[in-house]
Amino acid sequence: MSAPGADDAACVLVVDDEEDIREALREAIELLGCRAITAANGAVALEKLRTCRPCLVILDLRMPVMTGHEMLEAMQREPDLAALRVVISTSAPGRAPAGVPVLPKPIDIAKLFDWIRRTCTCEHASTSSS
């Protein structure tokens, strides 16, 4: 089901400190035929963004090492990253920064798929939409 290839071929980057959530989201994304990569916090995510440009970043807010807010700020400082589509995935939508779309937890998979279909320009998403 999952698309073969390295991280740089990924469509969606999932940033969440909860491994179970990361894996559940990865599975959901792969159900669409997309490739997902994961990161346990903002710092790891930024590191992965050096080598790949996903269509969408699904970003948790409360994380150790580097929070979602800190990662967003860091992305704003780099023109390459500032253009990336980000959706905040949080249990506390009220804490999300203004202007960034929110996908409240627990994630509604239908809404997640909507997001991926709308933002992913790679062939995986389009081929597996139904």
Place this chain on the structure above:
Amino acid sequence: MAPSVHSQHAFPDGTTTTRLLADPPQKAHAVHFYETPDALFEKVARFVGSGLESGDRVIMVATASHRDSIAERLDPALVSRALATKQLAVLDAHEVLDAITVGETVDQNLFHRLLDRVVAELRGGIPDARVRAYGEMVDVLWRAGRSSAALRLEEVWGEAIERHDFSLLCAYEIAHFYGEANIAGLTAVCDRHTHLVGPYAASEEALPAIHDDASVEERIRSLETELRHRRGLEAALRKALHDRSRVEAELRDSVCREREARTKAEQNDAFKEQFIAILGHDLRNPLNTILTTARLMIMRGELAADSSRRLDRVVVSGVRMQRMIEQILDVTSDRLDDGIHIAVDPAQDVAALAATVVDEARAANPRSTIELVVDGPCTATADGQRIEQVLRTLVGNALAHGDASRPVRVLVAGRADTLSVEVHNFGPPIDVEEGAFLFEPLKRSRKSKGRSDGLGLGLYIAQRIANAHGGTLDVDTSAERGTTFRLTFPRTRR
């Protein structure tokens, strides 16, 4: 003791304390207020002893313990001779009281009959033999709180003095007259006596007798009485001051204790709210995993129909649990952060939010009719998620509590400055008792039946969200009109 009271004018017939005790005038009805029993025993012993020595007949009515204490201060030979020759009659105060009282009052006939017999026996055919008496019964009655009976007995003693021509010594413990409340009692006792036996004065023995002068006697007696009052008042005042400082100290202690308890309770409350907030946050993550994974399993279509249905139940229950956790977290953040936090969008389409909520509700309640009416421009500065949350609560309540056979209507109305959303249902009105705490947290009606979507926090949170938007949430309910919840808030924020 003020010397003026014990001046040579103390008693017009020349009697001072010593003289009164040693040689009481016939028909004198004297009273002594004693501070300590010893002072009393000493005076009664002197009164009795001098009487026996001078050949007077003596009646002593006393309680056993007083009688013994008085006897200790007397010459035993003198006493035994007097008893043998019937010069001295000793009666028990309690026995006599029992014999002469009927119910709560002293019976004068019984008393006179008894005293007649005692006096006749002592005089033994010498009708003019001098008689003196000491009576403790009034003291016994007063000590027992039976002041009316004591005063009545004083009057009966007064009659007996007239009948038999003798002198009488009464005594009361002064402590019973302390305090302003006892002034009336003290005055009543003094009014029933002719002489007052005070403490001894240093110069007393040398005091010369003075001639009779009724007005001076009256004046001196009133001064004596007043002094007694003042001493009593002073003692009462001292006691009151002492009591007051003790009470004040106790009050300070209790205020201190209460303050400590309150601080502790406040700390406990803050701890509890923080604890609940942390607990809610921590419960969310595993629940998110459960729900996402369960939904994923359903979506993959790998399960048999039965298993899939069972998993649906897991998801529905998980969603209910999730809503409860969200409500708890809303309440704790409302309380800990001073209001519910909102993230506003300056051009939020509230009609679209209402449409979303109505669509969801229609899908979940296919047998109910839900109408949506939009009137006027409905964009506003608002937190879309939060407004949806309010509408979900109101529509959910209308479906749960309204008349299921009639439609629920949602009206979104945009005016120049304000935007309002009304959710109306038919059916029985909210009762008055319930209405009083409708917007209070954790006050879900005991009468509400069926499954509830939360913890009774929905309306409380909805109101707090309305407040956070600078608006209000109110309710109109009656049997005829049905129930309408109305959310109103300004379209733009100042």
